[in-house]
Amino acid sequence: MNPSEQTLPDHADVVVVGGGFAGAATACFLARRGVSDILVLEAADQFGSAASGLNASMFRQVATDPVTGALLRASVDRIRNGCWDDPVDVRWNGSLLLVEGERGRPALAAAQAAASAGFDCRIVGRDEATARVPILASAHFDHAIWTPGDGVADISALLWRYLREAKRRGARLVTGCPVAAVEVESGRVAAVRTPLGRTTCRLLVDAAGAWAEEIGALAGLGPLPLTPFRRHLVVTPPQAWVDPKWPLTWHLTDDWYFRPEVGGLMLSPCDQTPWFAGPTPRDPTVLESLAEKLAARCPPLANLPIQSWWAGLRTLTADGRFAIGPDPRLPGFFWVAGLGGHGMTGSAAVGDLAATLLTGGTVDPGLARAVDPGRFLAG
Ligand SMILES: Cc1cc2nc3c(=O)[nH]c(=O)nc-3n(C[C@H](O)[C@H](O)[C@H](O)COP(=O)(O)OP(=O)(O)OC[C@H]3O[C@@H](n4cnc5c(N)ncnc54)[C@H](O)[C@@H]3O)c2cc1C
Known part of the structure; x- marks a missing residue:
């Protein structure tokens, strides 16, 4: 109307x-x-x-805050099993949350606590993570949290x-x-x-x-x-080497993620710039920092061609x-x-x-x- x-x-x-x-x-x-x-x-x-x-459409159910994690799992369970007779369109490809060093401990502890409470997730080593997403062979990480019930939704x-x-x-x-x-x-x-x-x-x-x-x-x-923070997402054109069945992959301690998107990848440098409630113009320097970060931490993902990119606001409490x-x-x-x-x-x-x-x-x-x-x- x-x-x-x-x-x-x-x-x-x-x-x-x-x-x-x-x-x-x-x-x-x-x-x-x-x-x-x-x-x-x-x-x-x-x-x-x-x-x-404007978001990345990812269902990720392991979070370091226990209250948030429990709400996310209850929510996804509801969306998947019973909110509506007709299921919502979601690619349940799972997720790999990569961690490295001491800074990864809270996420690993959160995953262990969720698994002890009956949630289907487990900590895996480099071999299993790389078998699932071969491009990770050159990435820096020690462990990954594998959650088969995560996915990507039609938002x-x-x-x-x-x-x-x-x-x-x-x-x-x-x-x-x-x-x-x-x-x-x-x-x-x-x-x-x-x-x-x-x-x-x-x-x-x-x-x-x-x-x-x-x-x-x-x-x-x-x-x-409440503080809005600007974050960018980048989408590549189709790439022959991308398997659309790959899980969403998030390096929690390095702060970057990627997932399959229409034959290519969607990536984010997980930038977090305090912003105001209003338009979110794109910042080209973010592309440079994404390329630098990936060149150092997962070289095959650096300098991919870009088809589209945008920014949106994540609004966080203190x-x-x-x-x-x-x-x-x-x-x-x-x-x-x-x-x-x-x-x-x-x-x-x-x-x-x-x-x-x-x-x-x-x-x-x-x-x-x-x-x-x-x-x-x-x-
Ligand atoms: C780049 C990015 C990636 C993200 N990825 C994910 C992800 O993968 N998975 C996930 O779960 N979440 C993700 N998020 C977070 C998720 O998008 C947000 O948490 C969620 O969309 C917030 O919803 P909301 O309704 O609170 O806010 P909004 O979606 O911002 O809705 C608020 C609405 O209020 C309206 N409004 C404002 N002022 C007024 C007014 N005066 N009168 C009437 N209406 C008004 C606005 O127009 C707006 O539509 C991501 C966010 C960003 C930015």
Whole structure:
């Protein structure tokens, strides 16, 4: 629909600000819990045009933070086995997480803990890793974590699973509609104002990704703290030597990754430049640093031809863990933010957790505390 033809309802029980994975999954799981009066407002002309449409599409389930790792595994299990009757399109090629030296210890410990809890991953040596991805023969690493159940998703299809289901269950989805003001009355969230009109609401879900703090500021809230970081992705043209069945391969201690992409490779130098909520122009010096890094650490991957490249924003909290929960300073304001580099993978668990908390359902108190945005506001 042409944005100019869209109108907003006078009232919605829940207004979700942002139509990326955070907002879409929260709306979907809220609707599953019987909340039908949901309004999802997306500033851009399309859903998923920010981080949720610019990411590397990788399901990676071993993370050093135990809370994040558990949420990622719960999420992928849900997406793979039962979120929908019709499976989402994912290439379950597995992952190899490479580590070297002392700095690799936390990741190895996280993998061991996950395996002890029954998750299918194991630590392998160079021989097995190189047998799976022969180009690693010249790479520098000591061990790898092999996770057969990791993979690469069709991110647009996954995002639209959440959005379509939310819509089918009664949610209203509106694009081209930036929230420009948040009204507070009697000490709680009362309404949002947009170029398309004003909508009163009982609850506001701030799922605005890199812009989440801006939405908080519109409601008079101080910083959370959330920091957007710019990261680049590079895609090569098809290469005869690339096997599309290779797992995604991430050197955790060197900070680079690659995975098969339409006959070629997608690579990232894992750059992490503090940025602002807004456009992410490409920085050519990042290509030089990627080439230098790979020339030293995995020469066959250095200086490959480039077909396309872009940058997006990963928005992290101060401790790197998601911020999901009510703002203790303002009743009616709920954060689903700081999804960092895991927002697509974690989407089903994030949406389910947010919806459960929003509807007063039962959540493990330890989990609720661990992701509570209030942890940054104590004192
Ligand atoms: C280069 C890169 C690679 C990544 N790779 C992976 C990966 O392989 N696997 C993985 O799981 N994750 C990955 N991520 C992380 C993942 O993309 C994010 O965690 C996730 O997309 C965050 O979703 P979000 O909904 O919080 O934010 P966004 O997708 O940024 O959505 C926020 C939305 O809010 C909207 N908005 C902003 N202001 C307003 C307003 N005033 N009113 C209404 N709407 C507004 C924006 O337009 C935007 O669409 C990667 C990220 C990047 C940048």
